[in-house]
Amino acid sequence: METKALQGVRILDMTHVQAGPSATQLMAWLGADVIKVEMPGRGDITRSQLRDVPNADSLYFTMLNSNKRSLTLNMKTPEGKALLEDLVQRSDVLIENFGPGVLARAGFDWDHLQDLNPRLVYASIKGFGPGPYADCKAYENVAQCMGGSASTTGDADGVPTVTGAQIGDSGTGVHAVVGILAALLQREHTGRGQRVEVAMQDAVLNLCRVKLRDQQRLANGPLREYPNQDFGDHVPRAGNASGGGQPGAALRCAPGGPNDYVYVIIQPQGWEPLMRLCGREDLINNPDYATPEARLKHLADCFAVIEKWTRGISKFDVMAALNEVDVPCGPILSMKDLIEDESLYQRGYLVELEHPQRGNYVQLGCPITLSASPVQVERSPLLGEHTEEILEWLGRTPAQIAAMKLAGAV
Numbered sequence: 001m002e003t004k005a006l007q008g009v010r011i012l013d014m015t016h017v018q019a020g021p022s023a024t025q026l027m028a029w030l031g032a033d034v035i036k037v038e039m040p041g042r043g044d045i046t047r048s049q050l051r052d053v054p055n056a057d058s059l060y061f062t063m064l065n066s067n068k069r070s071l072t073l074n075m076k077t078p079e080g081k082a083l084l085e086d087l088v089q090r091s092d093v094l095i096e097n098f099g100p101g102v103l104a105r106a107g108f109d110w111d112h113l114q115d116l117n118p119r120l121v122y123a124s125i126k127g128f129g130p131g132p133y134a135d136c137k138a139y140e141n142v143a144q145c146m147g148g149s150a151s152t153t154g155d156a157d158g159v160p161t162v163t164g165a166q167i168g169d170s171g172t173g174v175h176a177v178v179g180i181l182a183a184l185l186q187r188e189h190t191g192r193g194q195r196v197e198v199a200m201q202d203a204v205l206n207l208c209r210v211k212l213r214d215q216q217r218l219a220n221g222p223l224r225e226y227p228n229q230d231f232g233d234h235v236p237r238a239g240n241a242s243g244g245g246q247p248g249a250a251l252r253c254a255p256g257g258p259n260d261y262v263y264v265i266i267q268p269q270g271w272e273p274l275m276r277l278c279g280r281e282d283l284i285n286n287p288d289y290a291t292p293e294a295r296l297k298h299l300a301d302c303f304a305v306i307e308k309w310t311r312g313i314s315k316f317d318v319m320a321a322l323n324e325v326d327v328p329c330g331p332i333l334s335m336k337d338l339i340e341d342e343s344l345y346q347r348g349y350l351v352e353l354e355h356p357q358r359g360n361y362v363q364l365g366c367p368i369t370l371s372a373s374p375v376q377v378e379r380s381p382l383l384g385e386h387t388e389e390i391l392e393w394l395g396r397t398p399a400q401i402a403a404m405k406l407a408g409a410v
């Protein structure tokens, strides 16, 4: 019989927006039973944010809440609190990313949760860890700004820039999943749950560790791979310079549209084949260009030579030619390029799903493939779609359910 990696793990999902839902969606794909708890009548705020189809759940919501069940429950009512206690007792994991102190204010602090269920893993995502910012709320860009990403992204003489990658939200979600899975594994030995805390600032800084590396390298001299050599006492924005040890740059390609660029990396062994492709065999053994150390002194010239060649052909032709000679590169793919890439659908990473309110939409599948835990991507639930079935499972009678609805508890 087919099983799933997290089969039998029940997750009480009190998350909203992106950081938390991205974590629970991953665990749902890996087979956990995820019960998303939402405010009656409103639900996760993202259901109505950036709406593109009137009265339908937004893509913001649908793309972060696949494979979950939705239960509406007002945790500020006595009936809602009682239901939540029942759910805590029957769950393996409770995860939330409310503002600081919200769950404790509703009567569910860690001591109470542990009393209710000593085996519970309680994961909370906040903007910041203990310290001066502990009580502050946070969103993606706040975390990017305070985790070192914005100060190191963009052009050297431009404004601090946030990246399109949601490293503060979804990046933190992945960190939270690691903590939860580790805590579940430890519970196998100890029989007890534990608290898992992840701060968005910490997750972003973890993902920006190469910049913290460079901050320390600065003490021993300038960072030669950075395009702007005018250093103060902090790591500057590096434009498109490579974060690794090998120089790289985004180079123009034909026909010259906004995304007709290819990112090319010059490994030491790549110089000779690159120069042959560019018709510049004369630079292969030229002492000013022959070694990585010599090239570091004038990287801009090196990339200008290569760009002269790339400008005449398409980014995909550059990729084909460079891979032929084992030179790492990446054409700049637009979101249009990606959503139209048939190969992503063929391997199930992009999936077209049907939604009762909005018709078909494209969903990203699970980015992690387990050979014995296949993923069947399912649409996000409508608000409260599973409220009745979950209340019945919790032993509530039809009359009790009707009364709770009337009282606004569910």
Ligand SMILES: CC(C)(COP(=O)(O)OP(=O)(O)OC[C@H]1O[C@@H](n2cnc3c(N)ncnc32)[C@H](O)[C@@H]1OP(=O)(O)O)[C@@H](O)C(=O)NCCC(=O)NCCS
Binding pocket: 016, 017, 018, 019, 020, 037, 038, 039, 040, 073, 074, 075, 076, 097, 098, 099, 100, 101, 102, 105, 106, 125, 126, 127, 136, 137, 138, 139, 140, 169
């Ligand atoms: C994202 C964030 C800034 C949103 O702030 P917000 O919209 O003001 O939402 P909060 O989480 O503070 O909660 C709002 C209220 O809704 C209430 N609420 C939410 N779900 C509820 C439910 N099911 N029943 C009853 N009340 C509920 C909370 O109790 C809280 O009320 P309170 O302040 O009176 O205690 C904030 O949640 C936050 O900083 N979260 C942690 C960091 C994070 O994850 N940020 C990224 C999100 S992608």
